[in-house]
Amino acid sequence: MTFSSVKYGVAPEEERADIKILCDEYRKYNHIDPSAFDRYGVKRGLRNADGTGVMAGITNICNVHGYVMDEGEKAPIDGELIYRGINVEKLIEGCEKEDRYGYEEAVWLLLFGNLPTKTQLADFTSLLAHMRELPDTFTEDMILKAPSPNIMNKLARSVLALYSYDEDADDCSLENVLRQSVELIARMPTIMVSAYQVKRRFYDHKSMYFHPPKAHHSIAQTILYTMRSDKTFTEEEAKLLDKCMILHAEHGGGNNSTFATRVLTSSGTDTYSAIAAGIGSLKGPLHGGANAKVMHMMDCIKENVKDWKNDDEVAEYLAKLIRKECGDLSGKIYGMGHAVYTKSDPRARILKENALKLAQNTEFIDEFMLLDSVERLAPQVLSAVKGEKKIICANVDLYSGMVYKMLRIPPELYTPLFASSRIGGWCAHRVEELITGGRIIRPAYKAVSKDCEYIPLNER
Ligand code: COA
Numbered sequence: 001m002t003f004s005s006v007k008y009g010v011a012p013e014e015e016r017a018d019i020k021i022l023c024d025e026y027r028k029y030n031h032i033d034p035s036a037f038d039r040y041g042v043k044r045g046l047r048n049a050d051g052t053g054v055m056a057g058i059t060n061i062c063n064v065h066g067y068v069m070d071e072g073e074k075a076p077i078d079g080e081l082i083y084r085g086i087n088v089e090k091l092i093e094g095c096e097k098e099d100r101y102g103y104e105e106a107v108w109l110l111l112f113g114n115l116p117t118k119t120q121l122a123d124f125t126s127l128l129a130h131m132r133e134l135p136d137t138f139t140e141d142m143i144l145k146a147p148s149p150n151i152m153n154k155l156a157r158s159v160l161a162l163y164s165y166d167e168d169a170d171d172c173s174l175e176n177v178l179r180q181s182v183e184l185i186a187r188m189p190t191i192m193v194s195a196y197q198v199k200r201r202f203y204d205h206k207s208m209y210f211h212p213p214k215a216h217h218s219i220a221q222t223i224l225y226t227m228r229s230d231k232t233f234t235e236e237e238a239k240l241l242d243k244c245m246i247l248h249a250e251h252g253g254g255n256n257s258t259f260a261t262r263v264l265t266s267s268g269t270d271t272y273s274a275i276a277a278g279i280g281s282l283k284g285p286l287h288g289g290a291n292a293k294v295m296h297m298m299d300c301i302k303e304n305v306k307d308w309k310n311d312d313e314v315a316e317y318l319a320k321l322i323r324k325e326c327g328d329l330s331g332k333i334y335g336m337g338h339a340v341y342t343k344s345d346p347r348a349r350i351l352k353e354n355a356l357k358l359a360q361n362t363e364f365i366d367e368f369m370l371l372d373s374v375e376r377l378a379p380q381v382l383s384a385v386k387g388e389k390k391i392i393c394a395n396v397d398l399y400s401g402m403v404y405k406m407l408r409i410p411p412e413l414y415t416p417l418f419a420s421s422r423i424g425g426w427c428a429h430r431v432e433e434l435i436t437g438g439r440i441i442r443p444a445y446k447a448v449s450k451d452c453e454y455i456p457l458n459e460r
Helices: 013-029 035-039 088-097 103-112 118-131 138-144 151-165 174-203 219-227 235-248 256-266 271-282 290-304 311-322 346-359 365-386 396-406 411-437
Strands: 062-070 073-083
Touching (some): 073 088, 088 103, 088 235, 103 411, 138 151, 138 174, 151 271, 151 411, 174 271, 219 235, 219 411, 235 396, 235 411, 256 271, 256 411, 271 411, 290 311, 290 411, 311 365, 346 365, 346 396, 365 396, 396 411
Antiparallel strands (some): 062 073
Protein backbone atom coordinates (compact mmCIF):
# COMPACT_ATOMS: atom_id res chain seq x y z
CA MET A 1 0.00 0.00 0.00
CA THR A 2 1.24 3.51 -0.75
CA PHE A 3 -0.13 6.73 0.60
CA SER A 4 1.50 8.85 -2.09
CA SER A 5 -1.59 8.94 -4.27
CA VAL A 6 -3.86 10.06 -1.41
CA LYS A 7 -4.37 13.64 -2.54
CA TYR A 8 -5.96 16.38 -0.43
CA GLY A 9 -7.41 13.86 1.99
CA VAL A 10 -9.54 12.08 -0.66
CA ALA A 11 -8.34 8.49 -0.85
CA PRO A 12 -9.16 6.32 -3.86
CA GLU A 13 -11.43 3.32 -3.16
CA GLU A 14 -8.71 0.67 -2.65
CA GLU A 15 -6.70 2.93 -0.36
CA ARG A 16 -9.75 3.62 1.75
CA ALA A 17 -10.09 -0.13 2.20
CA ASP A 18 -6.43 -0.34 3.23
CA ILE A 19 -6.89 2.46 5.73
CA LYS A 20 -9.89 0.63 7.18
CA ILE A 21 -7.65 -2.41 7.75
CA LEU A 22 -5.16 -0.17 9.59
CA CYS A 23 -7.95 1.27 11.72
CA ASP A 24 -9.23 -2.21 12.60
CA GLU A 25 -5.69 -3.22 13.52
CA TYR A 26 -5.36 -0.12 15.69
CA ARG A 27 -8.66 -0.72 17.49
CA LYS A 28 -7.76 -4.34 18.23
CA TYR A 29 -4.69 -3.43 20.27
CA ASN A 30 -5.43 -0.01 21.69
CA HIS A 31 -8.19 -0.13 24.25
CA ILE A 32 -7.79 1.52 27.65
CA ASP A 33 -10.48 0.76 30.17
CA PRO A 34 -11.90 4.15 31.30
CA SER A 35 -12.02 2.89 34.91
CA ALA A 36 -8.19 2.65 34.83
CA PHE A 37 -8.03 6.42 35.32
CA ASP A 38 -9.70 6.16 38.72
CA ARG A 39 -7.91 2.94 39.64
CA TYR A 40 -4.48 4.49 39.18
CA GLY A 41 -5.49 7.93 40.44
CA VAL A 42 -4.76 9.45 37.04
CA LYS A 43 -6.21 12.92 36.71
CA ARG A 44 -7.87 12.78 33.31
CA GLY A 45 -7.59 16.10 31.50
CA LEU A 46 -5.38 17.17 34.42
CA ARG A 47 -8.51 17.72 36.54
CA ASN A 48 -9.06 16.89 40.17
CA ALA A 49 -12.10 14.86 41.20
CA ASP A 50 -14.08 18.05 41.91
CA GLY A 51 -13.42 19.38 38.38
CA THR A 52 -10.79 21.93 39.44
CA GLY A 53 -7.55 21.95 37.44
CA VAL A 54 -4.42 20.23 38.74
CA MET A 55 -2.04 22.95 39.94
CA ALA A 56 0.74 23.00 37.35
CA GLY A 57 2.51 26.31 37.85
CA ILE A 58 2.75 29.73 39.46
CA THR A 59 2.08 32.92 37.57
CA ASN A 60 2.00 36.65 38.10
CA ILE A 61 0.27 37.33 34.82
CA CYS A 62 -3.39 36.52 35.21
CA ASN A 63 -6.02 35.22 37.57
CA VAL A 64 -9.09 33.44 36.23
CA HIS A 65 -11.47 33.42 39.17
CA GLY A 66 -14.53 31.22 38.72
CA TYR A 67 -15.51 29.76 42.12
CA VAL A 68 -14.67 29.82 45.81
CA MET A 69 -14.04 26.75 47.94
CA ASP A 70 -16.55 26.57 50.78
CA GLU A 71 -15.96 23.77 53.30
CA GLY A 72 -14.12 21.76 50.67
CA GLU A 73 -16.79 22.28 47.99
CA LYS A 74 -16.85 24.49 44.94
CA ALA A 75 -19.26 27.39 45.41
CA PRO A 76 -20.26 29.13 42.17
CA ILE A 77 -19.64 32.85 41.75
CA ASP A 78 -19.73 35.37 38.92
CA GLY A 79 -16.41 35.03 37.12
CA GLU A 80 -13.61 37.58 37.21
CA LEU A 81 -10.67 37.96 34.86
CA ILE A 82 -7.71 39.79 36.32
CA TYR A 83 -4.66 40.90 34.32
CA ARG A 84 -1.64 41.60 36.57
CA GLY A 85 -3.95 42.38 39.49
CA ILE A 86 -6.28 44.62 37.47
CA ASN A 87 -9.81 43.47 36.69
CA VAL A 88 -10.19 43.44 32.90
CA GLU A 89 -13.54 45.24 33.29
CA LYS A 90 -11.71 48.16 34.95
CA LEU A 91 -9.12 48.17 32.18
CA ILE A 92 -11.88 48.43 29.58
CA GLU A 93 -13.78 51.06 31.57
CA GLY A 94 -10.58 53.12 31.89
CA CYS A 95 -10.03 53.16 28.13
CA GLU A 96 -13.71 53.90 27.46
CA LYS A 97 -13.67 56.85 29.86
CA GLU A 98 -10.63 58.31 28.12
CA ASP A 99 -12.08 57.37 24.71
CA ARG A 100 -8.94 55.61 23.50
CA TYR A 101 -7.78 52.24 22.25
CA GLY A 102 -6.66 49.77 24.91
CA TYR A 103 -5.27 46.57 23.38
CA GLU A 104 -1.71 47.95 23.19
CA GLU A 105 -1.97 49.00 26.85
CA ALA A 106 -3.25 45.52 27.82
CA VAL A 107 -0.29 43.92 26.03
CA TRP A 108 2.19 46.17 27.85
CA LEU A 109 0.53 45.33 31.16
CA LEU A 110 0.63 41.59 30.46
CA LEU A 111 4.20 41.57 29.18
CA PHE A 112 5.85 43.87 31.69
CA GLY A 113 3.59 43.65 34.77
CA ASN A 114 2.60 47.28 35.30
CA LEU A 115 0.43 49.89 33.58
CA PRO A 116 2.48 51.96 31.11
CA THR A 117 3.02 55.68 31.62
CA LYS A 118 1.72 58.01 28.91
CA THR A 119 5.16 58.13 27.26
CA GLN A 120 5.74 54.40 27.54
CA LEU A 121 2.35 53.71 25.95
CA ALA A 122 2.92 56.17 23.10
CA ASP A 123 6.38 54.74 22.39
CA PHE A 124 5.18 51.14 22.60
CA THR A 125 2.21 51.83 20.30
CA SER A 126 4.48 53.39 17.71
CA LEU A 127 7.01 50.53 18.07
CA LEU A 128 4.22 48.03 17.38
CA ALA A 129 3.08 50.06 14.37
CA HIS A 130 6.67 50.22 13.09
CA MET A 131 7.10 46.45 13.46
CA ARG A 132 3.88 45.34 11.78
CA GLU A 133 5.50 45.12 8.33
CA LEU A 134 6.60 41.59 7.47
CA PRO A 135 10.21 40.88 6.40
CA ASP A 136 11.07 41.59 2.73
CA THR A 137 9.53 39.04 0.34
CA PHE A 138 7.83 37.16 3.22
CA THR A 139 4.33 37.88 1.87
CA GLU A 140 5.28 36.79 -1.65
CA ASP A 141 7.23 33.68 -0.64
CA MET A 142 5.37 32.42 2.40
CA ILE A 143 1.81 33.67 2.11
CA LEU A 144 1.05 34.18 -1.60
CA LYS A 145 2.81 31.03 -2.74
CA ALA A 146 1.44 28.68 -0.12
CA PRO A 147 -2.18 29.63 0.63
CA SER A 148 -4.36 27.67 3.02
CA PRO A 149 -8.15 27.38 3.22
CA ASN A 150 -7.72 27.70 6.99
CA ILE A 151 -6.21 30.92 8.33
CA MET A 152 -5.19 29.31 11.65
CA ASN A 153 -3.13 26.78 9.73
CA LYS A 154 -1.57 29.62 7.73
CA LEU A 155 -0.86 31.61 10.90
CA ALA A 156 0.96 28.66 12.48
CA ARG A 157 2.99 27.97 9.34
CA SER A 158 3.87 31.65 8.91
CA VAL A 159 5.00 31.97 12.52
CA LEU A 160 7.22 28.91 12.05
CA ALA A 161 8.54 30.35 8.78
CA LEU A 162 9.57 33.59 10.52
CA TYR A 163 12.30 31.52 12.19
CA SER A 164 14.21 31.57 8.90
CA TYR A 165 14.05 35.36 8.75
CA ASP A 166 15.52 35.83 12.22
CA GLU A 167 19.29 35.79 12.65
CA ASP A 168 18.91 35.11 16.38
CA ALA A 169 16.00 32.69 16.21
CA ASP A 170 17.25 30.29 18.92
CA ASP A 171 18.53 32.80 21.45
CA CYS A 172 16.37 32.48 24.58
CA SER A 173 17.76 35.52 26.43
CA LEU A 174 15.22 38.00 27.84
CA GLU A 175 16.41 40.70 25.41
CA ASN A 176 15.97 38.47 22.39
CA VAL A 177 12.67 36.84 23.40
CA LEU A 178 11.11 40.21 24.23
CA ARG A 179 12.23 41.52 20.82
CA GLN A 180 10.70 38.46 19.13
CA SER A 181 7.54 38.82 21.22
CA VAL A 182 6.93 42.44 20.29
CA GLU A 183 7.57 41.60 16.62
CA LEU A 184 5.12 38.69 16.72
CA ILE A 185 2.41 40.72 18.50
CA ALA A 186 2.77 43.41 15.82
CA ARG A 187 2.95 40.99 12.88
CA MET A 188 0.25 38.47 13.71
CA PRO A 189 -2.63 40.73 12.51
CA THR A 190 -0.68 41.51 9.32
CA ILE A 191 -0.20 37.80 8.62
CA MET A 192 -3.85 37.12 9.45
CA VAL A 193 -5.22 39.73 7.05
CA SER A 194 -2.76 38.84 4.26
CA ALA A 195 -3.57 35.12 4.61
CA TYR A 196 -7.27 36.00 4.49
CA GLN A 197 -6.84 38.05 1.30
CA VAL A 198 -4.94 35.21 -0.37
CA LYS A 199 -7.55 32.70 0.79
CA ARG A 200 -10.26 34.90 -0.79
CA ARG A 201 -8.43 34.89 -4.11
CA PHE A 202 -7.37 31.24 -4.26
CA TYR A 203 -10.25 29.43 -2.61
CA ASP A 204 -13.24 31.78 -2.93
CA HIS A 205 -12.29 33.24 -6.37
CA LYS A 206 -12.80 36.79 -5.13
CA SER A 207 -10.53 39.83 -5.33
CA MET A 208 -7.75 40.24 -2.79
CA TYR A 209 -6.53 43.57 -1.41
CA PHE A 210 -3.19 44.47 0.14
CA HIS A 211 -3.71 47.94 1.61
CA PRO A 212 -0.53 49.38 3.15
CA PRO A 213 -1.32 50.07 6.83
CA LYS A 214 -1.30 53.59 8.33
CA ALA A 215 1.36 54.25 10.95
CA HIS A 216 -1.00 56.18 13.25
CA HIS A 217 -3.63 53.42 13.40
CA SER A 218 -4.04 51.18 16.44
CA ILE A 219 -3.95 47.40 15.92
CA ALA A 220 -7.77 47.19 15.86
CA GLN A 221 -8.03 50.04 13.34
CA THR A 222 -5.34 48.42 11.19
CA ILE A 223 -7.22 45.12 11.08
CA LEU A 224 -10.44 46.74 9.85
CA TYR A 225 -8.60 49.09 7.45
CA THR A 226 -6.55 46.35 5.79
CA MET A 227 -9.27 43.67 5.86
CA ARG A 228 -11.99 45.65 4.10
CA SER A 229 -11.81 46.23 0.37
CA ASP A 230 -12.85 49.90 0.73
CA LYS A 231 -10.66 50.54 3.82
CA THR A 232 -13.52 52.26 5.63
CA PHE A 233 -14.53 51.75 9.25
CA THR A 234 -16.10 53.80 12.01
CA GLU A 235 -14.43 54.65 15.31
CA GLU A 236 -17.23 52.75 17.11
CA GLU A 237 -16.46 49.61 15.10
CA ALA A 238 -12.71 49.81 15.74
CA LYS A 239 -13.21 50.51 19.47
CA LEU A 240 -15.49 47.50 19.78
CA LEU A 241 -12.96 45.27 18.01
CA ASP A 242 -10.30 46.70 20.34
CA LYS A 243 -12.46 45.75 23.33
CA CYS A 244 -12.86 42.21 21.96
CA MET A 245 -9.07 42.00 21.60
CA ILE A 246 -8.51 43.10 25.21
CA LEU A 247 -10.95 40.44 26.40
CA HIS A 248 -9.21 37.72 24.38
CA ALA A 249 -5.64 38.77 25.22
CA GLU A 250 -5.04 36.47 28.18
CA HIS A 251 -6.57 33.72 30.27
CA GLY A 252 -4.11 32.30 32.78
CA GLY A 253 -1.43 29.66 32.45
CA GLY A 254 -3.68 26.60 32.39
CA ASN A 255 -5.74 27.24 29.27
CA ASN A 256 -4.83 24.73 26.58
CA SER A 257 -2.93 27.00 24.18
CA THR A 258 -1.02 28.91 26.86
CA PHE A 259 -0.12 25.69 28.62
CA ALA A 260 1.06 24.27 25.27
CA THR A 261 3.21 27.38 24.79
CA ARG A 262 4.66 26.97 28.29
CA VAL A 263 5.27 23.23 27.80
CA LEU A 264 7.24 23.86 24.61
CA THR A 265 9.05 26.81 26.17
CA SER A 266 10.16 24.65 29.11
CA SER A 267 12.10 22.41 26.71
CA GLY A 268 14.26 25.37 25.67
CA THR A 269 12.92 25.52 22.12
CA ASP A 270 12.69 28.73 20.06
CA THR A 271 9.93 31.35 20.25
CA TYR A 272 8.48 30.49 16.82
CA SER A 273 8.03 26.80 17.70
CA ALA A 274 6.42 27.63 21.05
CA ILE A 275 3.97 30.17 19.59
CA ALA A 276 3.08 27.94 16.61
CA ALA A 277 2.09 25.27 19.16
CA GLY A 278 -0.19 27.78 20.90
CA ILE A 279 -1.87 28.58 17.58
CA GLY A 280 -2.32 24.88 16.81
CA SER A 281 -3.99 24.37 20.17
CA LEU A 282 -6.25 27.41 19.91
CA LYS A 283 -7.56 26.17 16.56
CA GLY A 284 -9.33 23.25 18.31
CA PRO A 285 -13.14 23.45 18.54
CA LEU A 286 -13.10 22.93 22.32
CA HIS A 287 -10.82 25.98 22.67
CA GLY A 288 -10.65 29.06 20.39
CA GLY A 289 -12.19 27.23 17.43
CA ALA A 290 -15.48 27.22 19.36
CA ASN A 291 -16.36 30.75 18.15
CA ALA A 292 -16.68 29.56 14.55
CA LYS A 293 -18.45 26.38 15.71
CA VAL A 294 -21.05 28.49 17.53
CA MET A 295 -21.96 30.19 14.27
CA HIS A 296 -22.29 26.83 12.45
CA MET A 297 -24.39 25.51 15.33
CA MET A 298 -26.62 28.59 15.11
CA ASP A 299 -27.06 28.03 11.36
CA CYS A 300 -28.25 24.48 12.14
CA ILE A 301 -30.65 25.74 14.82
CA LYS A 302 -32.01 28.46 12.50
CA GLU A 303 -32.57 25.92 9.74
CA ASN A 304 -34.25 23.32 11.91
CA VAL A 305 -36.20 25.27 14.53
CA LYS A 306 -39.30 26.82 12.98
CA ASP A 307 -40.24 29.21 15.77
CA TRP A 308 -37.08 30.70 17.30
CA LYS A 309 -39.15 32.20 20.11
CA ASN A 310 -40.55 28.83 21.16
CA ASP A 311 -38.46 27.59 24.11
CA ASP A 312 -39.77 24.02 23.76
CA GLU A 313 -38.67 23.82 20.13
CA VAL A 314 -35.24 25.31 20.85
CA ALA A 315 -34.76 23.02 23.87
CA GLU A 316 -35.72 19.97 21.80
CA TYR A 317 -33.08 20.86 19.23
CA LEU A 318 -30.45 21.40 21.94
CA ALA A 319 -31.32 17.97 23.35
CA LYS A 320 -30.72 16.47 19.89
CA LEU A 321 -27.34 18.23 19.75
CA ILE A 322 -26.36 16.73 23.10
CA ARG A 323 -27.60 13.28 22.00
CA LYS A 324 -25.30 13.60 18.94
CA GLU A 325 -28.25 13.41 16.55
CA CYS A 326 -27.56 16.65 14.70
CA GLY A 327 -25.06 19.50 14.23
CA ASP A 328 -21.47 18.27 14.04
CA LEU A 329 -22.42 15.11 16.00
CA SER A 330 -19.95 15.96 18.78
CA GLY A 331 -22.65 16.20 21.47
CA LYS A 332 -21.48 19.72 22.33
CA ILE A 333 -23.38 22.94 22.64
CA TYR A 334 -20.62 25.29 21.59
CA GLY A 335 -20.17 28.52 23.50
CA MET A 336 -21.45 26.90 26.71
CA GLY A 337 -19.45 25.53 29.63
CA HIS A 338 -16.05 26.33 31.04
CA ALA A 339 -13.29 24.59 32.93
CA VAL A 340 -13.05 27.36 35.57
CA TYR A 341 -16.08 29.67 35.37
CA THR A 342 -19.30 28.53 37.02
CA LYS A 343 -22.03 31.19 37.25
CA SER A 344 -20.69 33.45 34.52
CA ASP A 345 -17.73 34.21 32.28
CA PRO A 346 -17.00 37.96 32.48
CA ARG A 347 -15.97 38.04 28.82
CA ALA A 348 -19.34 36.60 27.78
CA ARG A 349 -21.16 39.15 29.96
CA ILE A 350 -19.35 42.06 28.29
CA LEU A 351 -19.64 40.68 24.76
CA LYS A 352 -23.35 39.96 25.25
CA GLU A 353 -23.98 43.53 26.40
CA ASN A 354 -22.19 44.87 23.32
CA ALA A 355 -23.87 42.39 20.97
CA LEU A 356 -27.27 43.54 22.25
CA LYS A 357 -26.37 47.21 21.74
CA LEU A 358 -25.38 46.49 18.13
CA ALA A 359 -28.33 44.21 17.40
CA GLN A 360 -31.07 46.44 18.82
CA ASN A 361 -33.35 47.79 16.07
CA THR A 362 -31.53 45.83 13.37
CA GLU A 363 -32.18 42.60 11.46
CA PHE A 364 -29.82 40.85 13.92
CA ILE A 365 -32.05 41.13 16.97
CA ASP A 366 -33.88 37.81 16.37
CA GLU A 367 -30.55 36.00 16.08
CA PHE A 368 -29.34 37.66 19.27
CA MET A 369 -32.51 36.56 21.08
CA LEU A 370 -31.97 33.00 19.81
CA LEU A 371 -28.44 33.00 21.28
CA ASP A 372 -29.91 34.30 24.50
CA SER A 373 -32.35 31.35 24.48
CA VAL A 374 -29.47 28.92 23.94
CA GLU A 375 -27.69 30.43 26.94
CA ARG A 376 -30.84 30.20 29.08
CA LEU A 377 -31.96 26.73 28.02
CA ALA A 378 -28.67 24.82 27.57
CA PRO A 379 -27.96 24.22 31.30
CA GLN A 380 -31.39 22.71 31.99
CA VAL A 381 -31.31 20.61 28.78
CA LEU A 382 -27.81 19.32 29.61
CA SER A 383 -28.99 18.40 33.06
CA ALA A 384 -32.15 16.69 31.72
CA VAL A 385 -30.36 14.72 28.98
CA LYS A 386 -27.09 13.81 30.71
CA GLY A 387 -27.93 14.30 34.34
CA GLU A 388 -25.13 16.87 34.43
CA LYS A 389 -25.08 18.52 37.84
CA LYS A 390 -22.31 21.03 37.17
CA ILE A 391 -23.45 24.61 36.67
CA ILE A 392 -22.58 25.69 33.14
CA CYS A 393 -22.60 29.20 31.79
CA ALA A 394 -22.10 30.94 28.46
CA ASN A 395 -18.40 31.29 27.65
CA VAL A 396 -16.51 33.93 25.63
CA ASP A 397 -17.30 32.17 22.35
CA LEU A 398 -21.09 32.28 22.56
CA TYR A 399 -21.40 35.97 21.68
CA SER A 400 -18.03 36.85 20.08
CA GLY A 401 -18.98 35.47 16.65
CA MET A 402 -22.23 37.46 16.72
CA VAL A 403 -20.28 40.66 17.51
CA TYR A 404 -17.82 39.90 14.68
CA LYS A 405 -20.68 39.15 12.30
CA MET A 406 -22.24 42.55 13.07
CA LEU A 407 -18.80 44.12 12.53
CA ARG A 408 -18.86 42.52 9.03
CA ILE A 409 -15.87 40.32 9.87
CA PRO A 410 -15.89 37.06 7.86
CA PRO A 411 -16.31 33.81 9.87
CA GLU A 412 -12.93 32.42 8.79
CA LEU A 413 -11.31 35.24 10.81
CA TYR A 414 -13.14 34.60 14.10
CA THR A 415 -10.56 32.19 15.54
CA PRO A 416 -7.55 33.97 13.94
CA LEU A 417 -8.72 37.18 15.66
CA PHE A 418 -8.63 35.27 18.94
CA ALA A 419 -5.04 34.22 18.09
CA SER A 420 -4.06 37.77 17.09
CA SER A 421 -5.23 38.91 20.54
CA ARG A 422 -3.99 35.95 22.62
CA ILE A 423 -0.49 36.32 21.21
CA GLY A 424 0.00 38.96 23.93
CA GLY A 425 -0.77 36.41 26.67
CA TRP A 426 1.25 33.62 25.04
CA CYS A 427 4.34 35.84 24.85
CA ALA A 428 3.95 37.00 28.46
CA HIS A 429 3.76 33.36 29.59
CA ARG A 430 6.72 32.30 27.45
CA VAL A 431 8.87 35.00 29.00
CA GLU A 432 7.64 34.08 32.50
CA GLU A 433 8.33 30.37 31.90
CA LEU A 434 11.86 31.18 30.70
CA ILE A 435 12.62 33.44 33.63
CA THR A 436 10.85 31.60 36.45
CA GLY A 437 10.08 28.04 35.28
CA GLY A 438 13.51 26.51 35.34
CA ARG A 439 12.50 22.90 34.78
CA ILE A 440 11.24 20.96 31.79
CA ILE A 441 7.49 20.22 32.15
CA ARG A 442 7.30 16.48 32.12
CA PRO A 443 4.29 14.73 33.68
CA ALA A 444 4.01 10.92 33.79
CA TYR A 445 1.79 8.37 32.09
CA LYS A 446 0.90 5.14 33.91
CA ALA A 447 1.86 2.31 31.53
CA VAL A 448 -0.78 -0.45 31.44
CA SER A 449 0.60 -2.53 28.58
CA LYS A 450 1.36 -6.19 29.29
CA ASP A 451 4.81 -7.63 28.71
CA CYS A 452 5.11 -9.75 25.53
CA GLU A 453 7.82 -11.73 23.82
CA TYR A 454 9.41 -10.49 20.60
CA ILE A 455 8.44 -13.02 17.89
CA PRO A 456 10.64 -13.32 14.78
CA LEU A 457 8.88 -12.14 11.62
CA ASN A 458 8.49 -15.55 9.94
CA GLU A 459 6.91 -17.06 13.10
CA ARG A 460 4.05 -14.55 13.46
N1 COA B 1 -22.07 20.86 25.58
C1 COA B 1 -22.31 19.55 25.89
N2 COA B 1 -21.78 18.96 26.97
C2 COA B 1 -21.03 19.73 27.77
C3 COA B 1 -20.77 21.08 27.54
C4 COA B 1 -21.32 21.64 26.38
N3 COA B 1 -21.11 22.90 26.07
N4 COA B 1 -20.01 21.57 28.53
C5 COA B 1 -19.77 20.55 29.36
N5 COA B 1 -20.38 19.45 28.89
C6 COA B 1 -20.35 18.12 29.42
C7 COA B 1 -19.02 17.51 29.12
O1 COA B 1 -19.07 16.86 27.86
C8 COA B 1 -18.82 16.51 30.25
O2 COA B 1 -19.51 15.34 29.93
P1 COA B 1 -18.73 13.94 29.75
O3 COA B 1 -18.15 13.65 31.10
O4 COA B 1 -19.79 13.01 29.31
O5 COA B 1 -17.68 14.18 28.71
C9 COA B 1 -19.51 17.20 31.38
O6 COA B 1 -20.41 18.16 30.82
C10 COA B 1 -18.57 17.89 32.33
O7 COA B 1 -17.68 18.67 31.59
P2 COA B 1 -16.89 19.86 32.28
O8 COA B 1 -16.01 19.28 33.32
O9 COA B 1 -17.83 20.92 32.63
O10 COA B 1 -16.13 20.41 31.05
P3 COA B 1 -14.57 20.46 30.77
O11 COA B 1 -13.91 21.32 31.76
O12 COA B 1 -14.06 19.08 30.56
O13 COA B 1 -14.59 21.20 29.37
C11 COA B 1 -15.28 22.82 27.84
C12 COA B 1 -14.81 22.56 29.27
C13 COA B 1 -15.29 24.31 27.63
C14 COA B 1 -14.30 22.18 26.84
C15 COA B 1 -16.68 22.24 27.67
O14 COA B 1 -17.57 22.93 28.49
C16 COA B 1 -17.13 22.27 26.24
O15 COA B 1 -16.86 21.34 25.50
N6 COA B 1 -17.82 23.38 25.80
C17 COA B 1 -18.17 23.54 24.41
C18 COA B 1 -16.98 24.02 23.61
C19 COA B 1 -16.66 25.47 23.88
O16 COA B 1 -17.52 26.31 23.87
N7 COA B 1 -15.38 25.75 24.09
C20 COA B 1 -14.90 27.08 24.36
C21 COA B 1 -14.35 27.19 25.74
S1 COA B 1 -13.94 28.86 26.15
